[in-house]
Amino acid sequence: MAQPLFRAPVGTRDILAPASSRRRRLVDVFADLAGRSGFGLLESPIFEELGVFQRLGADNDVVTKELFEFFDKGEPPRHLALRPELTASVCRAFAEHRPTVPWKIWYSGPQFRYERPQAGRYRQFDQVGVETLGTDDPHADVEVVGLGVRFYEELGMKQVRLLINSLGDADSRPVYDAALAAYLQRRRDELSEQSRVTLERNPLRVLDSKREQDRPVIAEAPVMADFLSGASADHFQAVTAGLDSLGAAYEVSPRLVRGLDYYTRTTFEFVADALDTAQNAVGGGGRYDGLVEELGGPATPGIGFALGVDRILLACDAEGAFSDEPSPVDVFVVDVAGGTSAVMLCDRLRRAGLGVDRAFDGRSMKAQMKRADRSGAAVAVIVGPDEKAAGEATVRDMRPGGGQRQVPEPGVVAAVTEMLAGAVS
């Protein structure tokens, strides 16, 4: 093949129409839902000072191995990184601006992680998300989680499961961590080699292992639920009770720990059962009560989630939800009389608010009609030498069995509008 000189970098890709408009519609659905729920849009930089992300956890792959880092031309150079996620940026923005609480924001946009691509995983990927900062009211948890549930519903997805757990607070978590570490150490020999390494770095993460060998050990591991402080247990209870009142189905998943280290108390994940790939988590989030403080702000509780746009779309494909919308083109203008009429008619029809397209290069009538057909337009406006001479245009119904009529040029918009309003399949 003729070798292109360049191609999209590994793990990135061009998204062409109509897939691109479908993505945009998905974000629109989310934006609408978040907006109606009192969340305002936060637009934050695509890159931040490296330190912002390093607060996510020193032994986390996302910040240790997967960061796109670079230096700018400052003197001295600033150490920057493309954002691997957005919660840290949100907390940084909160610490910087000190908005009145509760601060409820939503976001969408690309994020970057230097990983090997695979199904549902890209180096540049898109997420939508919400965050509520400044309150640890369990009802805020319910609002956030419930928003996620309703979003999938609005997309028409049916095979999404909500997994939820509590990781405990600053009082209970260390006790559990110690108990878990002790337990895992005791059965260390039964663990996979990988998990033994993980055990040294972060015992909690061992629970995340997908390796068959680790299953028995994980199955019998102590669960956080037994170590929750009274306050944490009450909080979790209130959250699940709230979800019950929403009629939102969920599964308490004692071993759900999630990847980022900053999570406390409520953690949750949305799993798409329609996806038979390894990457079947279409969203996840939780509470991060210490993160703002980590970033130099006032002690501020927070909760939020991020949903993976790419994976959601994959899951939608798998279960046949949120399909492509029909063509945005209502009318196609065919001009075989020099083309000047098309220039004018397209403009006039577009100004009337209609979706209008046309052909170029003075193609034959047959060719232009074919284009009109492919465009999905319900109506074609045809101008040939006869119409041109008479100062008229033919308005043709492209739908099966549709007829056509010739109208004076000034009446084209009205005739088209009328035809579009008429019997539609």
Place this chain on the structure above:
RNA sequence: GUGGCCGUAGCUCAGUCGGUUAGAGCGCCGGGUUGUGGUCCCGGAGGUCGGGGGUUCGACUCCCCUCGGUCACCCCA
């Protein structure tokens, strides 16, 4: 970062034990008498067989390297 599989037209693929001008479907372009799409028919354009090296009289076919894709691990949305 590690491993498996794959790499032939824009897309999806076929290509016999290595043997002449590398094929199909879809898409694209044109045509099927004088101005009309969708079905049908005819024709056409389009490929240095991912790239490089090697083996051979001869490589799309075999070997090595490399790049890319894909899937899994890891990690995560």
